[in-house]
Amino acid sequence: MPSKRLLAAVLTVAAVAAGTSAATAAPPVTTTNAISSSFADTFADPSIIQGRDGYWYAYATSDPLVANGPFGLMHMARTKDFSSWEYLGTVFNDQTKPAWAAPGSFFWAPDIRYFDGHYVMYFTVTDTAANPGGDPAIGVATAPTPAGPWTATDGPVVAPKPDGNGGFFGTIDPAMLTAADGKRYLYYGGFYGGISVTELSADGMHAVGEPTQITIGDRYEGSYVVYRDGWYYFMGSSMNCCAGPTTGYSVFAGRSRSPRGPFVDADGAALTDSRVGGTTVITQNGNKWIGPGHHAFITDAAGQDHIVYHAIDRGTPWLTNPFGINRRPMLIDKIDWINGWPRTRAGLGPSEGPVPAPTTGSSLGIDSTDPASGIQGATRQPGDSLGGPTATINGGAQTRAAAPAGSLRVEADARLGTSFTTVLGNQVVATVANNRVTLTVGRRTTSANLPPDFDRTQWNKLSVQVSGSTVTARLNDAGLGDLYAEARLEVHGLSLKAAPVRWLGSAEVDNLTVRPVARPVTKLADVPRTGDLLSGDDFSGPLGADWSWVRQDDKATVADGKLSWPLENADLTGSSNNAGLLLHATPAGNSWIAETKLHLDTGEGDVRNYQQAGMIAYLNDSDFARLGSVAIWKTRQTEYGRELVARPSDGATSYGAAAIGRSAPTLWMRLAYHQNAAGEHVYRAGTSVDGKNWTWGASWVLPAAARIGLYAHGEFTGANPPPVATFDYLKFYESR
Template identity: 35%
Template sequence: MRRLGTLVLALSALLLPALTVTAVTSAPGQAAERSTTRPAAGTYTNPVTAGTVDTFPDPATIRGHDGRWYAYGTTNPIFSSRGETGEHVLPMLRSDDLVHWTYAGDAIDVADQPAWWPAGTRAWAPDIRFLDGQYHLTYSLSTGGIGLLTSDAPTGPWTDDGLVLTASSGCPTGVIDQAVFTDDDGSHYLYWGSYDTICVARMNADATAVTGPVTQVGHGKRMEGAYVVARDGYYYLMYSDGSCCDGAFSGYQVKVARSTSPLGPFRTPSGGVLTDLTSHDGLVVGSSGNGWDGPGHNSVVTDLAGQDWLVYHGVPEADPDFPAVTGANGALLRLTKRPLLIDRLDWIDGWPVVNAGAGPSTGPRTAPVTSHLPGTTIGSATLDRGRRLSGRPVLGDVRVEGSLTGDGAGLVVGGATAWLRDGRLVVSSGLRRSTSALPDDFDPTTPHWVVAERRGRTLCVEVSSDRLHEPLATASLDRVLPVGRVGVASSGTRVTATAVGAARLHRPVTTRVADPTVGSLLPAYSDEFDGAGRPEAADPAWRWVRGASASPTLTGGSLVWPTQAGDLYGTDNRASVLLRDAPAGDFTVETKLTFDGNRGNQQAGLVLYDTNDRYLKLSHSVLPLSHTDRLLHSTEFLKEGPRPTYSLPTPVFDGPMFGGRTAGTMWLRLRSTRDAASGTYDVRMASSTDGRTWEWGGTWTLPVVDGRSLQIGLVSMNATGATASFDHVRTYG
């Protein structure tokens, strides 16, 4: 092996550009390090902010050009457990490894909030970018509007740059939850919106103001938290929907759609358009019944091995609520705990999903790769001409990156070099080269990340300002040598470099975890509705809660049930519920529903019922689209029960999460699993528009009380004027 390595290294040296060597730290004759045998990775356990801060909602993350990671969060009582009674305004964290975090101060001091803020304002949902040599921290005003802070360093001091967008933005929604995206031509876009529309508009050249027309790109109940990444020719818009901040009733989750333009239209995996007036498929992460509720409001970071990670918040079901606190705006607030979580983000069949679809992690997991292979770290370097190489070569699939400044800066990967010069990215190996134009306003005197991934004998290179999936240029070269030293180079001008090194290239996960499967049909707990007249007469297993005021009947092989004026919501328990026993143990119940709702809040669907105030409901619901006169058809999955952990204990509370697309005829499923260890029912939802392809969604947990079993039920309620036709109820073991 040593002879082969020496021969390949000699060939590699011949192919390197002829440059005067300023510093060479390689050791002659040293064997190539196999990038496939790095030391065993460390582990982490969510939440990664445990012991540092109590909560860190809406986390925005970035790798600074100093090589460290930084996170920024919504104004919250981050040190409540230490006895603090107030909030920190846009708190900041710092980490060397994405796992161990330290508090790095607040972007704005609570006693020195900008005088121009409207009364009662709290700062929410920061977004961080590195643009034109500065860190841009945008944030939302709870009273509406988007502000901007800039700094030369990732933790400030920050300069107040006022408003990027006013509350009257031209988008029919709350002007919060913004994120900036920079395209490969250097143009900037701002995405924003909350409750229930997401909008986008072009920004000016320095990303300090919105200048273009406003385009609506998404509709969804409680849709917010847009975050865009570019990958493989698509723009992926991730967002959250459902209830974000209701303790153990938080139905928040992250979904995704993609487009070939940053202005949309964005399509979901099923092909639906994100502006369609329906709930949407495309689940990236949702609750899975393992103790984390409401996972959402994400950003994305990439570790040194090229593996993406979703950074997001989640609600600890065992301890979900703060005591009442005094907010930074002086008001008495009742808040939900939302610490920071990280999990592996896999790209499978062109779509992102957390942990291959398994959802938020609990217990020790393999940590991100945040250190370079031994002997490959350059650290800081300044070159006037020549190159500085690693002490050890690497063999095989490898990822090399560094922050480079200067026209004529190069990143060396074995026998190839990626150059930034004369407004172009040039990847060369001997006489072969591949080039790509950088944006017209590209400034080589400011730091840019250059990342090169060598897989097999293909080298792919990307240039960006901030490593946030916003490539300014990409280029690739085939037939590169699979061995060699890494480092930095200069073609004759002053070049500086930081955080240069190599890591073993990650091996992507390409297979999703399997969806739940149903067992055998249980006829005793099923009904095909083939009879006539009242359902309880045709099958005595059915019984009623509060009778059936709308006279449902069996007709043509279906249970036809006009919607009632009553509801099953909080203390308004006037709606009829058609019930039958559920089987002992785990089961899946399914119905095929045709529904013609046309008024706000009409709904029909399945219920797993304990009492009027303790149940889970999966329905086709017609919900008003906030700030408009339009209606949104939603696959709504709702939990109702007591909320004793709230600072004002509440005997009846509810929260929704939302599933996939609706249709005039659709199939609904609830999978119920009894968790003996936690004493809960874990119930997962699924829906389908064809009865064959199922979109599995999130999981609600409902405590078992006095050993009672849940009952299978149907509802058709809230407002008159619509008709629900249930083709069947089928229960599987």
């Protein structure tokens, strides 16, 4: 901390210092998904980072960018404002790709980071030369600039993991995190074997120690972990990324106080449970985008978080022919933190039209890439070829213009001297000194320790933010949800005053931004709610005229106010089409909600593929949406699947699914129907484990109004005799 005398002197000088008025605000920048459309048709598994040159750099898996294009060796592109992009080529070429990769191996899912003075990229190698034949591993490469050149290490950072049966678990989809304990961690894995986290060596090049499994297999891949407000948030993608027009990929979250977990969702369900947990981060909403997932996070200059992800336009799902390469462009949307959980657009999901772009650059007339011009008392330095001009502060400095009153965020890349202090509004004092980050507001003070080996001479990201009553000061690698230390205070009644931003001590800064904080959204978007009862059946007597069968199953009986239906050893997907369906007439009108209550005990932890029961929106055997409680290997999930004809020439069908909420032996289910502005028929699914609190998930769009009904089948292994699905009712309500 600076001495009281020095701080008082700086504040006195600042009180009378002349400042220029802020520059006239430029028109707001918007962006429209897909943001990669100007240079690529597909840009899958994206990750992103802001380079020291002020550009945002995005990286993608090695699919061809366009139809009939060659497979790449992972792709790079960059933007200054998210409205226009420049394609930069591939990460590797045939001469620079990892020598330990098998010939013909692909390189997937790059994860970009910056620490120890260079850029670090982790990536999936689909096959290694050590034992070719599908033995994936995690590679790592470094570069002096975000555009390369990239140099791969001479071996994997995480080696292939044998499954004991002659094959290998899915050592895929890496994501790195620097945590508050001073250690670096790597998350990796997928549906086959689950996701694990391992500690890395200090240089990030080698896995050390024993990994910890943090998710059950058969549910998550595409890890990304961020730290926020004392929690580590794990986020992973679920279901099939690449089922063309029936892709239901979605992202779910769990959180923990430790980077090693255990991670639990908003309802307290663990991601390692057989009845697996996960709170929805993003899922499809009935517009043109389906299958949103395999994401990364960024925080913009206004403190607004954004999710960068790929998705599929259901109207043009293929990059090549049907059942070929999926067309997965890059999208971006804002993240709202609501009740402690990340929600895309407050739960609305992917955007289709123009939306505000991430806030870039600085206000107060500051050129973020030449910051000395906007700081009185700073010295301009030529910098280097990567970052351009920087600003050196020695003693005291301040912005030439006053920052506005209210919420404010100040952020910069910084190489710190022995002590460096940021002052906001003459009220908030944040200091990095004595290996601590200390935050003082009035008489209140808190601090957080930096790791013992923290290197202040390297470029790190420093942010100080006042958002309402919350004040934070944070040091991290690159602003990607990682951290070395964060000091945080809740100061109720705080009203930040208009004043220049001031600095004391010594540091070299770059990419300096001063911005009002984005207004937080604190309420979830509206979800379907039931109104008056329209029609239905509580099974108090024989089935009436509103019911009809497709392939009647005589084992289904109605008695004692329930429909009891032993699971058929049958299915409805592909060419099976031998499962019975019990359908009910639907109400008139353009919106309503169908609801049922199901009891189905499929046990836990054993393999019962694919015992299931639930609701269905049915046009025919090749065109339906199916919401069920289902056993998938050792997990028990709630799946909302879709089948349609994907290749009209021969009637070949595609089936995919989205996950929703968690399963339970007794589960309430809803399908909410409405027609969108285009006149399409949208069916959104919701589930509940208590009949009161509902989790609303994915929407599927059908070409016509469907019949609604019940099903109980499985084409299963496991319990014999088969379990019995018991339905208490099927009812239709007004939708409010």
